[in-house]
Amino acid sequence: MRCSTALTLILGVVVSLNTTDAEQPEKPVETFMHAKLAHSQSILEGLAVEDFDQIAKSSQALTLLSEEAGWNVLQTAEYAHHSELFRRNTRALTETARRQNLEGATLAFIQVTLNCVECHKHIRSVQQARLDSPALPSRLGVVQ
Template sequence: MRRTVRPVLWSAVALVTVGVGSAQERPAQPKQKQLPVMVRKLTHAQKVLEALAREDYTLLATHADGLAACVKDVTWRINDTERYLMFSNDFGREVASLQKAAKDKRGDAATLAFIDMTMTCVKCHRYLRDEGISRVPDLGPLAPRTRPAE
C-alpha cells in the first residue's frame, strides 16, 4: 500500500506547487473603480456602529482609519465656505477621537466620538441642502439635493 501512496502524495504536492506558481504569475486584476468618498464614509460609519455594538476594537480601528482616509481624499472638500470648513474640521477631529478610543479600547469614548461625528455629518449635509449646494462629482447617492425652485 505504501507504493501507491507515495506517487499520489508526490502528485498532489506537484499540483499544489504548480497551482501556487501559476497563481503568482497571473497579471494583477484591474483595480475596481473606487467608490465615491461619501459612499465610503457611509460604509465605514456603518461598520463602526457594528464594531461598537460588538465591542470589536480591531474592526473599530480599521473603519475609524477608513473614515480618516475619507477626510484626506481630494474629493472630500466640496466647498470653501467658513461653515463647511468648520463642519469638515470638526468631523476630522471627531474621527481622530474615534481612532484614539479604538486604540485605547475605550468603548464609551468611542461611542461618544461616533455620536458627535454622526451629528456633525448630519448637520453638514443639512447645511449643504439648505444652501442649495448642488451635487458635485463623486458624492454618489449621499449628495445633497437642491431645493426645487420656488
C-alpha cells in the same frame, strides 16, 4: 457566542436596503460619499460586537477620506469648519478605540454622526440658496 451573529444579520439588511436605490451607475462623488456610509456602518458593527480593531480601522478610513481632495466639494468657511470638526472627532474615535474604551468610542461615534447631519444640513442650505443653478446633484433632501 454573543449576539454578534444577529447584529451582523441586521447590519446586512441595513446595508442591502441602502444599496437598493443604486440602479443608476454611480458618479465618482457619490461613490466617494457612499464610502463614508459603509465605514460608519462598520464602526457601528464594531461597537456592537466590541471589536476595537474594526472600529479603529474604519474611523481611520473616515479621517483619510476627509483628507482627500474629493472631500472639498464646497468652498465655504462653514464647510471647512464642519470638515475640521469631523476630522477631530474621527481621530478621537480612533484613539478611544485603541485604548479599548467602549463608552468613549460610542460617544465619539455619536459626535461623528452629529457631524454627518450638521454638514449635510449646511449643504442643503447652500443648495437651497442656489436653486436656479444647483451646484451639486444632491440626494440629501433638496427637491430640484
